[in-house]
Amino acid sequence: MTEAFVATGLFAISIVCASRSTRALGGIKANVIRISISTLLLGVWAFTLGGGFDGPARWLFFVSGCVGYGVGDMALYLALPTLGSRLSMVLVHCLAAPFAALSEWIWLGTRLGGVELGAAALILGGVAVALAPEKGAPAHGKDLVNGIMLGVLAAVSQGIGAVLSRKAFALARAEGWNMDGGTAAFQRILGGFLITMVATWVLTRYQSNWGRAQSRDEKGLDRVWPWVLGNCLAGPILGVSFFQWALKSTASGIVLPIVATTPILVIPLARWLEGDRPSRRSLAGGVVAVVGAVWLALSR
Numbered sequence: 001m002t003e004a005f006v007a008t009g010l011f012a013i014s015i016v017c018a019s020r021s022t023r024a025l026g027g028i029k030a031n032v033i034r035i036s037i038s039t040l041l042l043g044v045w046a047f048t049l050g051g052g053f054d055g056p057a058r059w060l061f062f063v064s065g066c067v068g069y070g071v072g073d074m075a076l077y078l079a080l081p082t083l084g085s086r087l088s089m090v091l092v093h094c095l096a097a098p099f100a101a102l103s104e105w106i107w108l109g110t111r112l113g114g115v116e117l118g119a120a121a122l123i124l125g126g127v128a129v130a131l132a133p134e135k136g137a138p139a140h141g142k143d144l145v146n147g148i149m150l151g152v153l154a155a156v157s158q159g160i161g162a163v164l165s166r167k168a169f170a171l172a173r174a175e176g177w178n179m180d181g182g183t184a185a186f187q188r189i190l191g192g193f194l195i196t197m198v199a200t201w202v203l204t205r206y207q208s209n210w211g212r213a214q215s216r217d218e219k220g221l222d223r224v225w226p227w228v229l230g231n232c233l234a235g236p237i238l239g240v241s242f243f244q245w246a247l248k249s250t251a252s253g254i255v256l257p258i259v260a261t262t263p264i265l266v267i268p269l270a271r272w273l274e275g276d277r278p279s280r281r282s283l284a285g286g287v288v289a290v291v292g293a294v295w296l297a298l299s300r
Contacts, residue, residue: 001246001250001254001255001258003181003242003243003245003246003250004242004243004246004250004254004255004258004259005258005293006242007239007240007242007243007245007246007259008258008259008261008262008265009265010234010235010238010239010242011234011235011239011243011259011262012262012263012265012266012269013230013234013269014230014231014234014235014239015235015262015263015266016266016269016270016273017227017228017230017231017234017235018030018034018227018231018235020224020227020273021033021034021224021227021228021231024223024224024227025224025228027077028077028200028203028204030228030231031073031077031196031200032196032197032200033228034228034231034232034235034236035189035192035193035196035236036193037228037229037232038189038232038235038236038237039186039189039190039193039236041232041237042182042185042186042189042236042237042241043186045182045183045186046182046183046186046187049182050180050182050183050186051177051179051180051183052183053186053187053190055172055175055177055179055183055187056171056172056175056177057167057168057169057171057172057175057177057179058187060164060167060168060171061164061165061168061184061187061188061191062187062188062190062191063164063191064161064162064164064165064168064188064191065161065187065188065189065190065191065192065193065195066191066192066194066195067157067160067161067164067191068157068158068160068161068162068164068165068188068192069161069188069189069191069192069195069196069236069240070191070192070193070194070195070196070199071153071154071157071195072092072153072154072155072157072158072161073154073192073196074195074196074199075150075151075153075154075157076088076092076150076151076154078150079091079147079148079150079151079154082143082144082146082147082150083144083147083148083151088147088151088154089127089263090127090128090132091148091151091152091154091155092151092154092155092158093124093127093155093256093259093260093262093263094124094127094128094155094260095152095155095156095159096155096156096158096159096162096256096260097120097123097124097159097252097253097256097257097259097260098120098124098159098253099155099156099159099160100158100159100160100162100163100252100253100256101120101251101252101253101256103159103160103163104163104166104251104252104253105253107163107167110166110251110253112251112253112254115295116253116254118295119257119292119293119295120253120254120257120292121292122288122289122291122292122295123257123258123260123261123289123292123293124257124260124292125288125289125292126261126264126285126286126287126288126289126290126291126292127260127261127263127264127285127289128285129281129284129285129288130263130264130267130281130282130283130284130285130286130288130289132281158256159252159256161188162247162252162255162256163252165184165188165244165247165252166247166251166252168184169184169244169247169248179248180245181241181242181243181244181245181248182241184241184244184245184248185236185237185240185241185243185244188240188244189236189240243255243259246258257292257293258293260289261289261290261293264285264286264289264290267282267283267286
């Protein structure tokens with residue numbers, strides 16, 4: 001379970017770096033650069049120290065990346081302009097964990113005890129309280145509905161992706177194959193890379209409103225690279241590797257609620273780097289979520 005907490009910290013750093021790089025490059029370009037660099041570096045690891053694109057579960061990891069990494073991340077990027085970061089995170093983090101637990105129970109037969117379910121609910125409740133949007137949200141009507149649907153799609157995709165990874169690890173273990181987190185992350189990111197490139201081509205080709213909204217002034221690009229590299233290292237490379245390592249031995253219904261506290265960890269980072277002062281409600285929700293995470297850890 002320690003791996004899940006490490007992944008959570010890395011994801012928090014990644015989100016801050018992603019925010020800085022996206023402001024300068026735009027969502028589409030920042031996402032393409034991020035996944036391209038991450039695929040290259042993870043490939044170097046996989047083909048030198050890891051298992052490359054080999055193993056009995058490689059195609060299941062690949063599909064997991066297509067669903068969770070490709071569809072999930074792209075849906076999240078489409079939802080962000082309409083819903084904003086806080087509401088998007090509430091949808092993704094609060095729905096991914098229970099949906100993954102439900103899917104894993106149906107498919108893998110993994111059952112969670114009452115204490116674990118209670119702790120998971122406490123974590124998700126704390127995240128919802130901390131990140132729920134204030135009154136007077138900018139999105140209304142059809143735009144709001146579309147944004148919510150995209151947010152739900154992102155949550156469902158990430159939940160299914162996590163369960164597929166658990167199934168892939170189980171298959172590899174049954175075949176006597178010891179799959180490390182870095183190799184699993186590489187095999188997954190290949191699927192995410194494919195979906196990202198296809199979606200980017202479609203958005204660019206047909207000049208959608210979202211695609212036009214992503215254009216940014218690229219002056220000072222050299223000053224953005226540290227944030228881009230930080231996003232790659234803390235997110236798709238190290239963060240996802242630790243996340244996959246956690247899923248190797250722990251149910252997704254436990255791992256995802258821990259990862260759901262990522263936005264809480266962003267609060268002090270955002271205040272330090274962006275001058276964002278959290279409200280009392282955000283701090284209270286953070287305390288509740290942290291208590292739930294500690295309770296969940298002790299219950300194991």
